[in-house]
Amino acid sequence: MIKVLIYEDNPQLREGLTMLIDGSDGFRVVAAYKNCNNAVDEVAAFNPDVILMDIDMPGINGIEGLKNIRTKNAEVKILMLTVFDDNKNVFESIKNGANGYILKKTAPARLLEYITEAASGGAPMSANIATQVLKMFSAMNNQKGEDYNLSEREKQVLQFLVNGYSYKMIAAEMIIAIDTVRSHIKKIYEKLHVNSKSEAVAKAFKDKIV
Template identity: 80%
Template sequence: MIKVMLYEDNPQLREGLTMLINGSEGFEVLAAFKNCDHAVQEVSAFKPDVVLMDIDMPGTNGIEGLKKIRSVDPDVKILMLTVFDDNKNVFQAISNGANGYILKKTPPSRLLEYISEAQTGGAPMTASVATQVLKMFSSMNNEKGEDYNLSDREKQVLQLLVDGYSYKMIAGEMFIAIDTVRSHIKKIYEKLHVNSKSEAVAKAFKDKIV
């Protein structure tokens, strides 16, 4: 059972998402809130697997809520669910540790897939957002930085993460077990000093590691 928490200020959408997720096998909404004013306490109390987070909310907005949660919990999966796909919001969300960035116009069945993907370590992004991320980082003209002492194998795994592969797909591509993939990714996170796949991908682009 994937336990979900919602942050959405539109009451109709909040109720609709709650009904959709609760009505789908394998998913449960623990709680839903209209802003992130008490996000740290709420996440700590309910211990969700995945948080669906709107950005534009009264009071504490989604980006600030994301920062607050990440300051105390690096592990909970946080998906930004928003109407905004502009560079500023995308960059702020990824830079502050969002695990994915999806648009509200996403079809319901796809939304459930995204939640599952995030819960298992993926970094789901709506196609238009992923395109923006690629353009955003390719436009950065930083000189090639240090390689963070990644092994050739770890660089190969990181390249596949950048290419959008899931853990299962990486295992298949490299002919290794999923546990081995997880071990490689854990070491990559440690060497890059990041806490999520989206942060690792962002750093790979920024520092031209792969």
């Protein structure tokens, strides 16, 4: 059972998301709020697996809410659910620890797939968002950064992380055990001086490691 916490100020959409998720096998909405002003306490109280976080909300916006949650909880999966697909919001979300970035017009069945993917360690993005992210980073004129002494195997694992693969998917693609994947990722985090998958992906893009 994947427990979902929703932050969305539009009452119709909030109710629609709640009905969709609660009405689907394997999912349960533990709470739904119109703002994230008390998000840190609410996340602690309900202990969700995945948070759907709108960006444009009154009071504390979604990106600030994301930052606040990450000061206390690095484990919960946070998907930014938004009408915005501009570079600034995408980059700020990734930089501050979002696990995925999807548009509100996403089809219901696909949304459930994204939630499942995030819960299992993936980093889902709507296709046009992913394309935009790649364009945004490729347009940067930074010289290729150092490779942080990553081995070819570690670079391969990092590339899979950038592509949004879960640990299980990486293990299947590379024909190795999940524990081996975890070992590679632990070393990658140490070499990049990061603490999460989203930070590793952001650094990989920023420094053009892969």
